[in-house]
Amino acid sequence: MPPVSIDLPRYLDRIGWTGDLPRPTLPDLRTLVARHTAAIPFENINPLLGARVSLDVADIERKMVADGRGGYCFEQNRLFATALENIGFKLSTLIARVLWTKDEDAITTRSHMLLKVETSQGPHLVDVGFGGLTLTGALALVEDIEQATPHEPFRLVRRDDGDWRMQAQVQGEWKTLYRFDLQPQHPIDYEAPNHYAATFPLSHFTDTLIVARTLPGARLALRNGDYSIHRKGAESEKRLLGSVDAICRALVEDFGIRLPEGGALQRRLAEVIQPQQVGDSAN
Incomplete structure (x- = not known):
């Protein structure tokens, strides 16, 4: 074919x-x-929002070419x-x-x-x-x-x-x-595992923001508010992003993701990040 x-x-x-x-x-x-790996980030925003993954x-x-998503x-x-x-x-x-x-x-x-x-x-x-x-x-x-x-x-x-x-x-x-x-x-062989990953309550894609991107000599990783930069041959840099605004700013500026409109992601992030992270807008 x-x-x-x-x-x-x-x-x-x-x-x-x-x-x-x-x-x-x-x-x-x-x-x-x-x-490809440098330009199009790994991200699970759709499963996190309960949106279909086609x-x-x-x-x-x-989604990934025209809309600037991963x-x-x-x-x-x-x-x-x-x-x-x-x-x-x-x-x-x-x-x-x-x-x-x-x-x-x-x-x-x-x-x-x-x-x-x-x-x-x-x-x-x-x-x-x-x-x-x-x-x-x-x-x-x-x-x-x-x-x-x-x-x-x-x-x-x-x-x-x-x-x-x-x-x-x-x-x-x-x-x-x-x-x-x-x-x-x-x-067709990927439809069932994709449905499982995107919807099953025990799938970590449904309750945790997971984002990654590669850069020359470095890897960026974000898990809810835990942000890591792993550089080749150097100690990893880790920091806590202490607010929804800080996480969204990193998604846009560091991972190159065009955020969904309407505020659904921001509301969902407020639910899943640790309570002590919410409201610390200094980070």
Whole structure:
């Protein structure tokens, strides 16, 4: 089937691509990943507000390209996959079980989307939607080799169960982000996990603001009012944003998010941030 069409020039403008149109090559893939993750933040404002998270490409394009918003993994990687297909890349979409902070052999729900992209140098994995540890490069599908990215080193390992593990080196230790296999998925396969992530009462996306963005040599992360800047090779900077106004200002100025109109986000933030944070407008 032909790829779903998007306004590719507008998408490329959104991520700051300049010059000739990208080609389906590994160097251009790496540049596209870096620019996408720097320009389009990870954010869960829709689930936090109880608003629908659509996986229709036209809806995602409108939200994340035209309306200046971000999104979470299903939106991010769906948009990126569609852009890559419009450029001429061949790819398949995969699904993973998140293991971050969990046991290495845990069987969690399949709740994360990533991509396998074919290149002349072999298949590579890309994932522009894993929040604070989003992959900012493209990893060759090769076992047990440390691979450099613009941020942390990453690697892929395989266990006796046959699953692959995506790992990042965090403060000198290898941490597993998720486990996955190479079975291609179809768009319908993401509808149920997306509905779960966006609506289930125990999903952290429904009661906690989670925002992330990458910059050259740094990662920005916001969890309700807890704001962190992780710089490569340096101590992390952490501070508390003590008011709804301060959080919204960071969303606009630091994360580049165009806030929804009408004040619903501000009212919801007043409900979810810690009571001691509310009203401290000095931060």
